[in-house]
Structure formats: structure tokens, C-alpha cells
Amino acid sequence: MSQRLSKNTFKTRNPIKESNNTCVTKINIFLVGSRKVGKTSLIFRYATNMYSETYFPTIGVDTKVVEVETHDRKRVAVTFWDTPGDDAVRQSSNKELYSRASGFLVLYDVNNVESYNAVYDWMRLIENNALENAQVVVIGNKTDLRDPNNPVITKDDGVHMASCYNAKFMETSVCTQKNVNKTIKRMVTNICNEK
Numbered sequence: 491m492s493q494r495l496s497k498n499t500f501k502t503r504n505p506i507k508e509s510n511n512t513c514v515t516k517i518n519i520f521l522v523g524s525r526k527v528g529k530t531s532l533i534f535r536y537a538t539n540m541y542s543e544t545y546f547p548t549i550g551v552d553t554k555v556v557e558v559e560t561h562d563r564k565r566v567a568v569t570f571w572d573t574p575g576d577d578a579v580r581q582s583s584n585k586e587l588y589s590r591a592s593g594f595l596v597l598y599d600v601n602n603v604e605s606y607n608a609v610y611d612w613m614r615l616i617e618n619n620a621l622e623n624a625q626v627v628v629i630g631n632k633t634d635l636r637d638p639n640n641p642v643i644t645k646d647d648g649v650h651m652a653s654c655y656n657a658k659f660m661e662t663s664v665c666t667q668k669n670v671n672k673t674i675k676r677m678v679t680n681i682c683n684e685k
Contacts, residue, residue, distance in 0.1 A: 523597035524605040525575030528631040531664040560679040593625035626657040634663040
């Protein structure tokens with residue numbers, strides 16, 4: 491069941507508490523991709539365990555801090571940087587921000603070829619501006635809307651795209667919550683294991 495909520499007024503399921511022993515590590519994860527691929531919805535779903543069909547375009551860069559527990563039970567304060575879906579050329583003005591990222595979630599809509607093709611531009615921007623050891627996961631989102639008999643972009647297409655950049659790949663559905671928690675927890679665990 492969908493609820494109408496403003497993305498700026500939601501409470502997280504794992505809010506960061508004011509205390510000196512809350513988190514062992516603090517990391518930054520950037521979400522990039524074309525407009526309407528589900529970047530804001532992915533973080534909204536993860537942070538609140540709720541889904542909203544209302545589209546809220548991101549203007550500027552929004553941040554949301556959420557505590558994530560890794561597979562080995564470390565508590566990590568993750569700042570998610572939700573970037574606007576402007577094309578990658580215009581995003582290049584944020585290159586100094588990209589150097590702060592421990593990881594990137596690069597999203598496309600599995601039903602939108604243009605958003606899939608834009609991943610090449612986003613990956614080029616990451617390659618040129620991010621830290622060398624930044625983790626990258628390419629995410630094919632909105633799998634719940636895919637026509638199983640006539641898919642626009644297949645899972646194999648996504649795997650191929652990610653392998654071109656030595657990135658990990660996941661398919662998600664924010665609507666059904668398929669792989670949302672798994673993707674974020676796995677990425678945070680991998681980042682912490684690299685530190």
C-alpha cells in the first residue's frame with residue numbers, strides 16, 4: 491500500500507542517535523542516474539520501509555544520514571547523497587563532491603533505454619572524479635514494471651554494462667522492495683571491508 495509522503499519529512503527506521511558510540515565508521519554513498527530512475531525512492535524505501543508513487547524531483551543535492559548494520563554487525567553512519575537526474579555533463583560541476591564518495595549507486599530504469607545508455611556517461615564521470623577505490627554498483631531498477639515476455643533491457647544487458655567497468659550489478663524494485671536492503675547492506679559491508 492502506497493502512502494503519500496513528502497521526501498523531506500520522513501523519519502528513518504535507523505536514525506542516527508546523538509551519542510559518541512553510535513557508529514564505528516562514517517561513509518558517503520552517492521546515487522547517480524537519469525531523472526525518474528528511482529534514486530530518491532530507493533533511499534526513501536530503505537530509510538523508512540515505505541514506498542510512495544509520488545515523484546519528487548531532486549533539486550540540487552539532498553543528503554540523508556542512515557545507520558546501516560553490515561553483515562558482520564558493524565554499525566555505520568551512511569550519508570546518502572541524492573543527486574539530481576541532470577545529464578552527466580551538467581553533473582560534472584559536482585566533481586569535487588565525487589572525490590568524497592566511498593561508493594556510488596548508478597541507477598537506470600529497466601524499461602527506459604535512454605536511462606540505460608546514460609550509465610556510460612555517469613560511469614565516465616565517476617572514473618574521472620572519484621577515488622580509485624570507490625565501490626560502484628550499477629542498479630537496474632523498476633523490475634516490477636518489466637514485461638517478462640518482451641523486456642526492454644534484460645538482466646544480461648545490465649550485467650554486461652557493469653562488467654565493462656568492473657562494477658557490481660543488482661536489479662531492484664523499490665515498489666516491491668526486491669533487493670533494496672540487500673544491495674545497500676552489501677555495498678556498505680564491502681566498503682567497510684576495504685578500509
